[in-house]
Amino acid sequence: MADIAVTLADKRGTLPADDKLGFGKIFTDHMFVMDYETGKGWFDARIVPYGDFDISPAAMVLHYGQAIFEGMKAFRTEDNRIVVYRPVDHLKRFNNSADILSIPQMDVDLLHAGLNKLIEIDKDWVPQSLGTSLYIRPFVISVDPFVGVKVADEYKLLIILSPVGAYYASGFKPVKIKVEEHFVRAVKGGLGEAKTPANYAASLKASEEAQKEGYTQVLWLDALEQKYIEEVGTMNIFFKIDDEIITPELNGSILNGITRRSVIQVAQDWGLKVTERRISIDEVYAVHAEGRLQEVFGSGTAAVISPVGELSWKGKNIVINNNQTGATSQKLFDYITSIQQGRVADKFGWIGEVTKI
């Protein structure tokens, strides 16, 4: 495996108090960087002080959006170990996104080693109190200075780290979600399955409108019929109907969420019936009318589990489980976060140990 050169920062910053962390605003002292050139492959894996870098105004990513990213988390356990949640699964998905965007494959072992080394160097930035974590953002951008649409020949890979506060500072609060009827995020044959900037650019207008109307996020329907449920802005979605856990099947236009996989595995392990299938918004409204819709929740790295208390579709609102967090949502959240924070045994092999401090 390639060597990872390290250049340490002259001055170290300090981790703010847990309640001052927020999300995505604070970055640690270092970052991992690697470059790619056609013919040469990925080279010069290194850890350097975190900071701005030079970019050409003609850098392809700024014009043609050839880029991918990942989002995962590290935690400081009660016994002061630092662990990463499903790092290899995230890095494999990173490579899957690369494939969809015609970006060269990366060496997962090298990235994993680089990530661990980076976290070790910046270990003082990993917060400890319940719900806090170190958010990890690997990303690749195309950087050739070239104005013309083509697959790039030069890329830059970076991993940056951001300590983040508890998503639920004052306990679970079920969210209000707007079912989007007009805008579309992704379509069969498009980029929906990749974690790539394009999909998020496509979500901005709808999210902005939904937020103005008082909703937290939108629930996307399929592009073809505006009928089948896809996913939420940055979460996959689950429905508990007649004690069965149902989530939209992977269809190429939604993200193959890592938390989604965890939820499915845990729920099955508990003996719950879990079904991945097409589910229409009409069906959700119909079973709700019949009193059979027990819970709705989103799953994603940021929130882990996010109970949905209200859905609005074509001006018709339905309230789920009396706008209370359902038992399964709560239990899944408690269990998965306990694994992440090392409070229960890692029976699924999800935890990547960084270092013992």
Place this chain on the structure above:
Amino acid sequence: MADIAVTLADKRGTLPADDKLGFGKIFTDHMFVMDYETGKGWFDARIVPYGDFDISPAAMVLHYGQAIFEGMKAFRTEDNRIVVYRPVDHLKRFNNSADILSIPQMDVDLLHAGLNKLIEIDKDWVPQSLGTSLYIRPFVISVDPFVGVKVADEYKLLIILSPVGAYYASGFKPVKIKVEEHFVRAVKGGLGEAKTPANYAASLKASEEAQKEGYTQVLWLDALEQKYIEEVGTMNIFFKIDDEIITPELNGSILNGITRRSVIQVAQDWGLKVTERRISIDEVYAVHAEGRLQEVFGSGTAAVISPVGELSWKGKNIVINNNQTGATSQKLFDYITSIQQGRVADKFGWIGEVTKI
């Protein structure tokens, strides 16, 4: 109007010989830059030496793709004037893209003045020989250092200039186009109408495959039925059938091409029947079989007119007009380029004068 501060480069580069220009690789000595912050609006319009700039690794554009661009051209006429082709139409479309991407509107007059000033300063970079031009790339990127999906609060606008060679160095050559059956570029409710990186990211895989198979570009079909014709990679598309010029109607998922508008206006001015309507790929193949498909051509800023000699759809190839440039394609190309280069009167008011040198 805001002042435009100018900082000149210490050293000037030199324009390469016309046959060494190529496309999109060479940039002039200066660029126009302007910044935006929520609450402050657009500010600090300036012309500075062309060069790399600092970007935060957390800059939103690198992660969430909130960005837009334009592409237009300036020409040096035979009598040594420098003119821009439909600058205000391009800048208005820039604002339309901004709206779709939730990017704040820009002052078209200020941009136009900035562009003219920039070109004036870099006037020695505008090539003169037939077919050459100065390609103009205005773009906006979101730059807040924030990891989280939202509409940004900070943007940077740049205009960069690139002298480009003749697209058809050795005369027209009809291109081979693959009708895409699997991948999709844009869908109703998506970003297709905007000039935004996301749409080009979505086109890479399909273009890469088509090029491997020996085609120049792909012709996109609609996302819903994979049946109706949309546009080519970076061109709109026209069909001449029974002496009628037909082009797909603007449907929200294709670009409202400026060259497309020029073609429609010129053809109508010539007394040709021009129809904007849905047209299916089946129809194209059917009229071809009946011997009624006279010409197919693309329209776009880069090539102006690009005759299509061959289409391939589901493994079935059709040859158009014996793989020869059609009379209408040729006549449109000659006429529109003559206006651009000031060789015929600008009867439509398309030409923006930069300066008399």
